[in-house]
Amino acid sequence: MSLAESRRFAVAPMMDWTDRDCRFFHRRLTRHALLFTEMVVAEAVIRGPRERLLAFSPEEHPLALQLGGADPLRLAEAARIGEGYGYDEINLNVGCPSDRVKSGTFGACLMRTPELVGECVAAMKEAVAIPVTVKCRIGVDDQDPEEALDRLADAVLAAGADGIWVHARKAWLKGLSPKENREVPPLDHARVHRLKERLPHAFIGINGGLHSLAEAEAQLAHADGVMLGRLAYHEPEILAEVDRRFFGAGEGTPDPAAVVEAMIPYVEARLAEGARLSNVVRHMLGLFHGRPGARAWRHTLSTAGNRPGAGVEVLRAALANVRDSLALAA
Numbered sequence: 001m002s003l004a005e006s007r008r009f010a011v012a013p014m015m016d017w018t019d020r021d022c023r024f025f026h027r028r029l030t031r032h033a034l035l036f037t038e039m040v041v042a043e044a045v046i047r048g049p050r051e052r053l054l055a056f057s058p059e060e061h062p063l064a065l066q067l068g069g070a071d072p073l074r075l076a077e078a079a080r081i082g083e084g085y086g087y088d089e090i091n092l093n094v095g096c097p098s099d100r101v102k103s104g105t106f107g108a109c110l111m112r113t114p115e116l117v118g119e120c121v122a123a124m125k126e127a128v129a130i131p132v133t134v135k136c137r138i139g140v141d142d143q144d145p146e147e148a149l150d151r152l153a154d155a156v157l158a159a160g161a162d163g164i165w166v167h168a169r170k171a172w173l174k175g176l177s178p179k180e181n182r183e184v185p186p187l188d189h190a191r192v193h194r195l196k197e198r199l200p201h202a203f204i205g206i207n208g209g210l211h212s213l214a215e216a217e218a219q220l221a222h223a224d225g226v227m228l229g230r231l232a233y234h235e236p237e238i239l240a241e242v243d244r245r246f247f248g249a250g251e252g253t254p255d256p257a258a259v260v261e262a263m264i265p266y267v268e269a270r271l272a273e274g275a276r277l278s279n280v281v282r283h284m285l286g287l288f289h290g291r292p293g294a295r296a297w298r299h300t301l302s303t304a305g306n307r308p309g310a311g312v313e314v315l316r317a318a319l320a321n322v323r324d325s326l327a328l329a330a
């Protein structure tokens with residue numbers, strides 16, 4: 001499956017959540033969805049602990065590296081480094097409203113300077129051969145989304161961007177926490193649909209507030225791709241349906257217990273590298289959501305899994321418990 005095809009369904013970039021362990025786990029559930037890193041600041045890629053920030057497992061492909069920044073030359077340099085690491089795509093963050101991002105004048109506030117975002121994209125395109133995409137909001141603060149989103153989209157497409165993902169709500173840069181900024185500004189999916197109608201030849205992906213795969217699928221009548229964030233993270237089992245439903249894959253859906261089994265060698269390898277069990281398995285807490293044994297699964301992983309020196313035996317024991325509960329309920 002090509003990278004372009006995999007954009008039909010993506011798991012959103014989420015800071016602190018979509019780290020390499022999370023992505024490896026998500027990839028056990030869906031082979032075809034496009035996965036994203038957390039946002040990594042361009043300056044950190046250039047001068048920080050690069051290996052820790054950028055290393056990933058080959059199994060994670062197709063994988064986009066999301067960069068934060070507003071300096072075309074620094075972004076170009078970071079994109080080049082990302083390409084060297086083997087990422088399939090570079091994505092520029094024009095949607096994140098966190099304080100740290102605000103002070104660096106990048107993220108969502110770039111909605112106000114579409115020309116600068118265009119320059120950033122042009123510089124990154126010049127630097128790498130892989131696709132460069134943008135993830136943005138429909139506007140910020142008192143901007144008129146009709147105008148703000150069109151201007152941003154036109155600027156980045158003129159600069160050669162290979163696609164735009166839109167989180168279908170504004171960011172309010174004053175007075176809201178990042179979390180509130182994902183909940184309080186009203187959703188406006190129709191605004192993204194209008195963007196797609198105006199730009200039939202550009203890739204336009206839609207994101208924000210989709211609560212089921214059915215809702216996500218319905219969006220594909222109006223957009224080229226759909227991106228899920230919180231739902232995919234909190235209820236990862238839905239990802240097991242994605243290949244069949246969004247990519248027409250014939251094979252059966254992965255069984256969550258088998259996915260846990262398949263994670264064991266990976267978890268062992270990560271522990272051997274010095275990772276803590278709780279950090280690796282925390283992304284799996286939402287498995288078995290709504291099924292018998294789900295509570296005990298979460299409890300075991302987050303208590304026994306948190307003890308110093310905890311190993312894969314905790315994961316095995318938690319899995320055995322869930323299997324017992326599922327068998328009892330069957």
Ligand SMILES: Cc1cc2nc3c(=O)[nH]c(=O)nc-3n(C[C@H](O)[C@H](O)[C@H](O)COP(=O)(O)O)c2cc1C
Nearest residue numbers: 012013014015038039093167208209210228229230
């Ligand atoms: C914990 C968390 C961290 C996030 N970090 C990022 C990020 O690093 N970059 C980004 O573009 N969006 C980030 N987002 C926003 C998501 O990518 C997505 O746009 C948002 O959650 C809306 O989609 P959803 O309603 O499906 O969750 C984050 C969201 C969450 C919940």
